[in-house]
Amino acid sequence: MAIHLHPVPFDPAVELARFEASLPRGSVGATASFVGTMRNHNEGDAVAAMTLEHYPGMTEKQLEAIIQEAREQWDIIDALIVHRTGDILPGNPIVLTAVCSAHRAAAFDACRFLMEALKSRATFWKKETLSSGDTRWVTKNT
Amino acid sequence: MAIHLHPVPFDPAVELARFEASLPRGSVGATASFVGTMRNHNEGDAVAAMTLEHYPGMTEKQLEAIIQEAREQWDIIDALIVHRTGDILPGNPIVLTAVCSAHRAAAFDACRFLMEALKSRATFWKKETLSSGDTRWVTKNT
Amino acid sequence: MAIKVKFFASLREQQPEGLSQVEAEGVKTVSDVWERATATTLVPAQVLCAVNLEHREPHEAVSDGDEVAFFPPVTGG
Amino acid sequence: MAIKVKFFASLREQQPEGLSQVEAEGVKTVSDVWERATATTLVPAQVLCAVNLEHREPHEAVSDGDEVAFFPPVTGG
Numbered sequence: 001m002a003i004h005l006h007p008v009p010f011d012p013a014v015e016l017a018r019f020e021a022s023l024p025r026g027s028v029g030a031t032a033s034f035v036g037t038m039r040n041h042n043e044g045d046a047v048a049a050m051t052l053e054h055y056p057g058m059t060e061k062q063l064e065a066i067i068q069e070a071r072e073q074w075d076i077i078d079a080l081i082v083h084r085t086g087d088i089l090p091g092n093p094i095v096l097t098a099v100c101s102a103h104r105a106a107a108f109d110a111c112r113f114l115m116e117a118l119k120s121r122a123t124f125w126k127k128e129t130l131s132s133g134d135t136r137w138v139t140k141n142t
Numbered sequence: 143m144a145i146h147l148h149p150v151p152f153d154p155a156v157e158l159a160r161f162e163a164s165l166p167r168g169s170v171g172a173t174a175s176f177v178g179t180m181r182n183h184n185e186g187d188a189v190a191a192m193t194l195e196h197y198p199g200m201t202e203k204q205l206e207a208i209i210q211e212a213r214e215q216w217d218i219i220d221a222l223i224v225h226r227t228g229d230i231l232p233g234n235p236i237v238l239t240a241v242c243s244a245h246r247a248a249a250f251d252a253c254r255f256l257m258e259a260l261k262s263r264a265t266f267w268k269k270e271t272l273s274s275g276d277t278r279w280v281t282k283n284t
Numbered sequence: 285m286a287i288k289v290k291f292f293a294s295l296r297e298q299q300p301e302g303l304s305q306v307e308a309e310g311v312k313t314v315s316d317v318w319e320r321a322t323a324t325t326l327v328p329a330q331v332l333c334a335v336n337l338e339h340r341e342p343h344e345a346v347s348d349g350d351e352v353a354f355f356p357p358v359t360g361g
Numbered sequence: 362m363a364i365k366v367k368f369f370a371s372l373r374e375q376q377p378e379g380l381s382q383v384e385a386e387g388v389k390t391v392s393d394v395w396e397r398a399t400a401t402t403l404v405p406a407q408v409l410c411a412v413n414l415e416h417r418e419p420h421e422a423v424s425d426g427d428e429v430a431f432f433p434p435v436t437g438g
Contacts, residue, residue, distance in 0.1 A: 139359070
């Protein structure tokens with residue numbers, strides 16, 4: 001299990017490679033991963049930047065619990081969650097979830113579970129700076 | 143749309159990065175990807191190597207049709223399929239599927255569709271060389 | 285003898301006078317903590333609560349020494 | 362005037378004498394191609410067929426100049 005919170009930009013490929021290198025070679029048959037990236041539009045407005053606030057301590061605890069639930073529910077080898085905090089620009093990765101397993105169904109299912117659970121339970125909040133200069137808290141987590 | 147057949151080992155991270163670099167920056171909010179890797183065990187036997195035969199021409203046509211179906215069924219920005227052919231060793235990537243979209247549901251759904259469709263329709267055949275030296279065609283595509 | 289209180293995101297901005305701790309005396313639920321910390325009654329329906337880093341409902345119990353947090357719906361990922 | 366025939370994977374190994382083309386004359390279906398190319402009747406239930414790079418059933422039609430392929434269930438991915 002690995003959880004990383006990054007106050008600065010991260011490279012999903014590097015994180016994923018490090019994660020996979022930590023697993024027993026030859027046992028992994030399937031790796032499902034998801035990267036959420038900041039878009040330059042939201043709710044019809046051009047977005048210039050974003051700040052991701054979180055609840056230090058609670059965030060990590062929630063993410064660990066989510067991975068633990070995935071391990072109990074599916075036959076997986078390991079799971080990874082990486083999430084940005086702080087100031088983010090369009091095109092920057094926000095989140096990476098990845099699951100390695102012997103067979104693909106468990107990897108697909110568990111990877112999606114991590115994202116849906118994270119979206120509903122992990123204590124992150126996005127504040128957008130629009131191109132107009134206005135700021136607003138994101139209220140819909142679609 | 144991108145389809146690559148590789149007669150030699152490929153790096154999923156490099157392929158994925160190249161694919162993403164080809165897409166309009168700021169429009170992608172979600173990237174779902176899947177990597178299938180050769181395991182050192184199958185059906186209870188230790189496997190030393192594998193050869194992937196395919197039907198040149200038909201394989202590409204089937205993969206293109208599969209991506210086209212994904213584009214019609216989901217609101218995606220683009221999709222990628224990379225697949226090995228030839229001689230493969232445990233730990234080597236066999237297949238990479240990836241889908242970029244604005245929102246995550248389409249990326250998750252379409253990425254999984256690509257894999258399931260590829261498994262059932264793309265003209266690839268695996269022949270294993272066991273650690274004992276025996277060879278056998280894989281008959282179950284789990 | 286106190287309960288630690290935290291506000292996050294839009295709630296932190298809306299509660300600039302929100303207390304960062306309240307006396308534990310007479311405080312039984314998350315809702316009681318909200319009343320003392322914000323000087324308003326009832327936790328708004330949209331507000332989420334946590335006790336000691338776990339999601340909790342307003343009617344759930346708190347104890348002396350707990351950390352209670354209030355925040356809007358999460359929007360990570 | 363001929364139909365091209367291909368065998369793949371285990372089928373290629375099992376049909377070392379399989380013809381790489383058959384005369385189009387009198388050949389109407391994928392099944393007919395199988396009979397001529399392998400000198401056996403009936404396409405085995407497990408065998409998959411393709412005509413001009415598309416999956417087809419044994420009863421489906423073939424024409425002069427087509428490429429017909431026979432192979433076991435696919436095992437890629």
